Amino acid sequence: MAVKILIINHALYLAKELASFLTKVGYETDTCVTGKDAQIMMYNKKYFAIVLDLAVQDHPGPQVLKFVRQIHTSVKVILTIPAEQNLQDYNLEKNLLEKQGVFDVFIGTPSFKDLQIAIEGHRDFGDIIKNESGVGVSEETEANLHDERFVQISIDEFISVRAVQFDVFVKLLSGKYIKILHSGDTFDKERVEKYKNEKKVEHLYFLKEDRTKFVRLQNFVAEKAIVNKKVSAKSKVNLVKGLSEIYIDAVYEEGLKPLIIEQGKAICDNIYDIVHKKNDLHKLLREYSSFSNSLSTHSYLVTFFASMIIRQFEWDSKTTNETLGMAALLHDIGCTKLAEDIREMSPFKMNEEQLNRYKLHCQDGVDILNACPSISQMVKQIVLQHHERINGEGFPCGLKYERILELAQVVGLADEFVRHMVDNQIRPPDALKKMLLDQNCLKRYNGFIIERFLKVFTDPDGQLNRSLNIKV
Ligand SMILES: [Fe+2]
Ligand SMILES: [Fe+2]
Structure with missing residues (x-):
C-alpha cells in the first residue's frame, strides 16, 4: 500500500x-x-x-x-x-x-x-524497503570527487538489504572512486563480495550528505540483528558503534536537525535493546579493545557504558535510557566550539590555559542544545553537570552530593572510565581496576553508583567478579 x-x-x-x-x-x-x-x-x-x-x-x-x-x-x-x-x-x-x-x-x-x-x-525503513520496486543494478561509474566528500565504512559492516538508498563507492589504489551501487539499485551482494575477495577491498564509501540515510538504514538493520540469535553480541555492538560514530560526526558537522534527533533516539533504543538482551556482554567487555581517540568514538563508548550502568538500577526503563542515551551521545557537543588542536585531546594532557577553555564545553553544549526544542531539560541538565563530582572538585559549578543529578553522575562515571580505557589503551576490566585503586576517584561518585558499575562486569554467576578479585 x-x-x-x-x-x-x-x-x-x-x-x-x-x-x-x-x-x-x-x-x-x-x-x-x-x-x-x-x-x-x-x-x-x-x-x-x-x-x-x-x-x-x-x-x-x-x-x-x-x-x-x-x-x-x-x-x-x-x-x-x-x-x-x-x-x-x-x-x-x-x-x-x-x-x-x-x-x-x-x-x-x-x-x-x-x-x-x-x-x-x-x-520506517522496513516500509521503504517493502515498497521498493527494485530497478536492477546500474553500471559502475567513475566519480571525480575528493576524499573529504566521503565517509568510510568497513566492508564487513555493510549488511545486505533489498535495496540501497544511497550511492556506494569503492576506492581504487590510484585514489579514484568508483560508484558500484547507485541509489535505488537492488542490492548486489555478488558485486560487493567480488570487491572484497578478488580485489581485497576493505572499505566502502558513501557521500557525507547521505549520512542520515546510512544511519537510518543501519538503525533498521541493527533493530533486526539485535533480535536475531544467530548474530553475535560482538557484531551487534560493532554495528551500533559504527552507526553511532557516523551519527555523532553528522551531528557535530551538520547540527541538530529534527530528523537527526529522531535518529539519535533510535540509536539509544537499539543500545538499550543490546544491553538488555542476555547475551553475555560481560564476556565481550573483557576483550573489548575497539577504540580510538576521536570524539565520536568517545561519545559512543560513554553512551554504551552509561547504558550498561543504568541497566543495574531499579528505575531503569526505555524512557530513562533514551534521556540518558541522548545526553551521553551529546554530552561533549560543546567541544565542537573548541579549537581543533585541543578538541580531541585528553583533558589529562592539557595545560592550564587549555583546561580552562575546555571547562567551558559543558555550558557551550547547553547553549547549542537550547536551539533544539525537542531536547528535554533533563538532557540539557545532564550535559551541563557531567563533569560535576560529589566532593565538589568538578566543574563548571563545583556542585556537591545530591545537587548533582544521578543520571549526570552516571554519564560522568562512564566518561571518566572511557578516558582511562582509551588514554591508556587498556581493556575495560583493567580500566575498572585502575579506577578502583584510585581512592580519589572513589570519592568523586556516590557509592551506590560505583556499586552498580561493578555489577556491569559481573556475569550471572559472579565468575568474572571472582577472577578480577573485586570486592563489591
Ligand atoms: Fe565532557
Ligand atoms: Fe566526554
Whole structure:
C-alpha cells in the first residue's frame, strides 16, 4: 500500500509538479490550494505526511498546523516558508515549530529531492524497503570527487538489504572512486563480495550528505540483528558503534536537525535493546579493545557504558535510557566550539590555559542544545553537570552530593572510565581496576553508583567478579 502524502500549496502548479515527482518515486499524492480543503481532506483520508506551504490562504498555514496538532497528531508536517520574515507575519517562532508538530522546515524553495529526503527521513525503513520496486543494478561509474566528500565504512559492516538508498563507492589504489551501487539499485551482494575477495577491498564509501540515510538504514538493520540469535553480541555492538560514530560526526558537522534527533533516539533504543538482551556482554567487555581517540568514538563508548550502568538500577526503563542515551551521545557537543588542536585531546594532557577553555564545553553544549526544542531539560541538565563530582572538585559549578543529578553522575562515571580505557589503551576490566585503586576517584561518585558499575562486569554467576578479585 502506497504511502499517502498531501501537498498543500497556494500555487497549484507547484503542488502538481511536486505530486508528479513523488508519485514517480512511489507515493500516493493528493493536492489542494487552501487550508480549508486540506482540513477536509485530512478528515476523509489518513495521510502519512503533509507538505504545507505556510503562505496558503482560506484557513492560513498556522490554522492548519493547529488543526493537525489537535486532531491528527501522527501526521508528519513538512513546512515550507517563502522567507524567514513570514514567520513574524504569523507570530511564529522558528524554535517553537517543533512543538507545534512540525518535523522539518524549509525556508525558501526546497528541491523536490530535499522534500523526498525529509519525508523518507521520518518513515520506517522496513516500509521503504517493502515498497521498493527494485530497478536492477546500474553500471559502475567513475566519480571525480575528493576524499573529504566521503565517509568510510568497513566492508564487513555493510549488511545486505533489498535495496540501497544511497550511492556506494569503492576506492581504487590510484585514489579514484568508483560508484558500484547507485541509489535505488537492488542490492548486489555478488558485486560487493567480488570487491572484497578478488580485489581485497576493505572499505566502502558513501557521500557525507547521505549520512542520515546510512544511519537510518543501519538503525533498521541493527533493530533486526539485535533480535536475531544467530548474530553475535560482538557484531551487534560493532554495528551500533559504527552507526553511532557516523551519527555523532553528522551531528557535530551538520547540527541538530529534527530528523537527526529522531535518529539519535533510535540509536539509544537499539543500545538499550543490546544491553538488555542476555547475551553475555560481560564476556565481550573483557576483550573489548575497539577504540580510538576521536570524539565520536568517545561519545559512543560513554553512551554504551552509561547504558550498561543504568541497566543495574531499579528505575531503569526505555524512557530513562533514551534521556540518558541522548545526553551521553551529546554530552561533549560543546567541544565542537573548541579549537581543533585541543578538541580531541585528553583533558589529562592539557595545560592550564587549555583546561580552562575546555571547562567551558559543558555550558557551550547547553547553549547549542537550547536551539533544539525537542531536547528535554533533563538532557540539557545532564550535559551541563557531567563533569560535576560529589566532593565538589568538578566543574563548571563545583556542585556537591545530591545537587548533582544521578543520571549526570552516571554519564560522568562512564566518561571518566572511557578516558582511562582509551588514554591508556587498556581493556575495560583493567580500566575498572585502575579506577578502583584510585581512592580519589572513589570519592568523586556516590557509592551506590560505583556499586552498580561493578555489577556491569559481573556475569550471572559472579565468575568474572571472582577472577578480577573485586570486592563489591
Ligand atoms: Fe565532557
Ligand atoms: Fe566526554
